Amino acid sequence: MEGPSLVIASEEFKPFLKRKIVAASGTAKLPFEKITGTSLVKTRSWGKHFLLFFTKTQVRIHFLMFGSYRINNPRENREPKLELDYGNDTIYFYSCAIKEMPKGFEKEYDFSVDLMAEEWDAKKALQAVRGKPNAEVADLLMDQTIFSGLGNIMKNETLFRLLMHPKVRVKDLTPARQRALVKAAADYAQDFYKWKKAGALKRNWKIMRKRICPRCEGPVTKAPTGKLQRISHYCERCQVKA
DNA sequence: ATAAATGTTAAGAA
DNA sequence: CTTCTTAACATTTA
Numbered sequence: 001m002e003g004p005s006l007v008i009a010s011e012e013f014k015p016f017l018k019r020k021i022v023a024a025s026g027t028a029k030l031p032f033e034k035i036t037g038t039s040l041v042k043t044r045s046w047g048k049h050f051l052l053f054f055t056k057t058q059v060r061i062h063f064l065m066f067g068s069y070r071i072n073n074p075r076e077n078r079e080p081k082l083e084l085d086y087g088n089d090t091i092y093f094y095s096c097a098i099k100e101m102p103k104g105f106e107k108e109y110d111f112s113v114d115l116m117a118e119e120w121d122a123k124k125a126l127q128a129v130r131g132k133p134n135a136e137v138a139d140l141l142m143d144q145t146i147f148s149g150l151g152n153i154m155k156n157e158t159l160f161r162l163l164m165h166p167k168v169r170v171k172d173l174t175p176a177r178q179r180a181l182v183k184a185a186a187d188y189a190q191d192f193y194k195w196k197k198a199g200a201l202k203r204n205w206k207i208m209r210k211r212i213c214p215r216c217e218g219p220v221t222k223a224p225t226g227k228l229q230r231i232s233h234y235c236e237r238c239q240v241k242a
Numbered sequence: 243a244t245a246a247a248t249g250t251t252a253a254g255a256a
Numbered sequence: 257c258t259t260c261t262t263a264a265c266a267t268t269t270a
Contacts, residue, residue: 001248001249048248048249048250062250063249064248064249064250064265064266065247065249065265065267065268066247066248066249066265066266066267067266067267068268094266095265095266095267097249097250097265142249144250151248151249152247152248152249153248208248209247227259227260230247230249231246231247
């Protein structure tokens with residue numbers, strides 16, 4: 001799950017804030033007794049981290065590749081890691097990493113690197129980008145300390161939109177292209193959010209998991225790139241190394 | 243139906 | 257002391 005999806009999760013959880021949790025349970029290693037009988041005070045995300053603040057404790061959820069949450073619609077034959085029972089409503093979290101956090105832990109987060117946060121600081125991101133001249137842009141975009149919340153879908157779509165090759169190094173980009181990279185990442189995050197909310201995310205993929213480039217109709221290259229070796233989908237003809 | 247994929251972290255190796 | 261490699265986890269989609 002990428003950052004914008006968690007912003008949507010926070011919105012979906014709003015109706016549950018301050019309501020009494022009748023029972024909390026699940027397979028995660030958590031102090032459920034500190035949650036049962038209390039309520040959710042607020043939620044927020046930092047990149048791909050989903051932060052839940054309860055009255056007496058606080059937890060961080062990471063959905064990784066396959067995690068999900070459901071409201072009043074449990075999965076069959078699957079034990080939730082965390083279940084919040086509100087009486088008439090129930091929230092379920094599946095296959096995610098959940099960890100109890102110390103009070104005040106959110107102060108350790110730098111929200112200015114979160115693409116979806118109000119605090120997002122493009123200038124700071126640009127400086128961080130320029131501080132890694134030898135990094136390939138595919139790796140750079142996935143760097144959660146610079147573009148927190150950006151995942152592999154956003155990486156591939158952002159680079160295609162820029163017509164930028166995933167293997168270009170920062171030092172081979174003009175200052176204007178470096179600036180464009182930062183802007184495109186933030187812009188794509190907003191589009192991702194909008195499309196995901198409208199249930200039209202995949203419909204708007206241009207290069208991700210495509211076989212044909214929508215621009216030149218040539219073949220799409222699918223290969224691991226950079227140190228991270230995450231799969232990049234790109235057009236060798238349209239996406240330039242500068 | 244087999245494999246790849248919206249991701250991270252811990253442990254051990256170099 | 258870094259930096260790299262591998263494995264582990266877990267589920268849907270093509």
